[in-house]
Amino acid sequence: QKEVEQNSGPLSVPEGAIASLNCTYSDRVSQSFFWYRQYSGKSPELIMSIYSNGDKEDGRFTAQLNKASQYVSLLIRDSQPSDSATYLCAVKEYTNAGKSTFGDGTTLTVKP
Amino acid sequence: NAGVMQNPRHLVRRRGQEARLRCSPMKGHSHVYWYRQLPEEGLKFMVYLQKENIIDESGMPKERFSAEFPKEGPSILRIQQVVRGDSAAYFCASSPIRDQETQYFGPGTRLLVL
Helix, strand or coil: CCCEEECCCCEEEECCCCEEEEEEECCCCEEEEEEEEECCCCCCEEEEEECCCEEEEECCEEEEEECCCCEEEEEECCCCHHHCEEEEEEEEECCCCCCCEECCCEEEEEEC | CCCCEEECCEEEECCCCCEEEEEECCCCCCEEEEEEECCCCCEEEEEEEECCEEEECCCCCCCCEEEECCCCCCEEEEECCCCHHHCEEEEEEEECCCCCCCCEECCCEEEEEC
């Protein structure tokens, strides 16, 4: 079983819709959670970080964390074609030396 | 403030040659991480270094791969006797503080082994 699992997709939504990206993790000691966006051929770019249960909003993005269910999600409101990319979920252990464990990513396509 | 810098951006090697990948962290960052990304896959952790110290190398292959972060100069990821399976994108990230601190990624080095 992978430590961090994401639906590989591809996920396709129409422009203006809400895109919902999901991620589950297996290690209960995980404390830090991140969503990265990666355009094809480019490096990962941090979108959101979340450390506490609940929702965290930043513009059109909302991260949701449920540690009891070992689940973290990313909602993208009013999706734009420029949001089309691969979204990577990453998890870090608070007491670990700092490495992040990444999922394989979900590819999102926003159709005009 | 310049971001994380990596060079070369693209590197072509023949089987059996050596590959040297360089990473200069962001100014003020003393923690460096190396990740490898195979096509259509996520990033896989390789090694975490601080100046002159390897902190966590649990993701490094036991043979042919080594990394360093000297007191002066960039961090180096060295791959000896490359094989075709080493073809991948290698990303470096840096952060100022470990644990909950964010990692900032460089543009990556695309290694192609012929």
